[in-house]
Amino acid sequence: MPVFTPLTALLSQLADGLAPLAGDSAMAAAIVAFTLCVRLALHPLARAAARGERVRTRLAPRVAELNARYKGDPQRMRQAVTELYAKEGVSPITGCLPSLLQLPVFAVMYHLFSGSGGALRQHALAGAPLGGHWLDAVRAGGVCGPQGLVYLAVFAVIAAVAAWTYRRARGTAAQAAPLPDAPGAAGLAKFLPLLSFGTLITAALLPLATGLYLATTTTWTAVERALLHRTPNEAVPAPGTVASTK
Template structure:
């Protein structure tokens, strides 16, 4: 027996209870609704951590001029630059990777969801449940075998992919606008170390969820689309927390161009 079996059983039981509560409203798709509700609850529980990460992002952006000065001073001494930058982050209580924490915390939850609907271990009869015509334990390849991309199951995946594509595109555009404002905010030719890389990777990760959703069980795909949609809305809501004073106008100019 896996050491994670109690976790699988607990999540399976929780989803079953949520599905029972949603059954009068959603009928046969109640378990799919339970996954969406569960994901929203997980993200709501992580919201204080996300707010803290947003404040850290603002603090790092405000450090950008000092980091730019360090690059000018120690640009030819990479080890010294790394050491001085680490001292600056420690002095101000910030971290270039703090924004990744909410995403990393979700990985175990996603793994449990994936395992539960891949093997049925601890989930009882959850594998038999559906979202409209598509089984929650099935994959896109299964849907294509059943009726092709325009079959009953294929259309469920088409709607899922369309929503993920909209969210990923919106995330990409917002991050591109942020990236355009970073050099001006830093007062140098390049943004602060680590920040530019994260800004470039985040939209790519969003588009990567489309590939992931195509190969994981539909239940895990529902988790992905719910959490990425939450992230997009949450980032827009928390934007004032992560935007340093005076950068609003820079971002407006960047979006205008």
């Protein structure tokens, strides 16, 4: 399709430029480089999301106080919480934007390397076709065969990042301000951290190229979040008090 032609040309040019270093795996290196460029472009949104997360954590005691004060008036409680967040200049949807904006890139990457019409599916990473699937590699040489080892390496990176993300998400969920009187919010908060392991399942079912994209972008996310949240913890105000701001 014409809409995919510019990205096909861009990845091919990147692969040509990386060929002296990456050899036959130049296209795989181009996918990594392209993914890093996309994430770099989205970094300002990630910084805004990190700020919003810190603010919501700092405001958690005040949100709990509002929940108690307007327990019998859910509408007034939601309004009060919304006003509180508005004063701090944060929005609940800010943290979702970096992930949502990656979905079109993920869809395009899948199209370019899947099916008989995949324009770039003939390329390989250490002998494993980028348009191939994990089960194909297992049938070709077993789980620990030459191609299977490539998939295991990608899975290992994704699993390690998912485990780190899971532990961190559980800690963040325990500190963050709850959604005001949202049905099932408690159960959802427990379930959401498990979604980090869904990336591993996705990588096992989709072409190797998309698994490589997922491994790269999730690793970037983990490093980015670690760096953005490395600042000293802000003092959390006691209920009924107002946090000082500079």
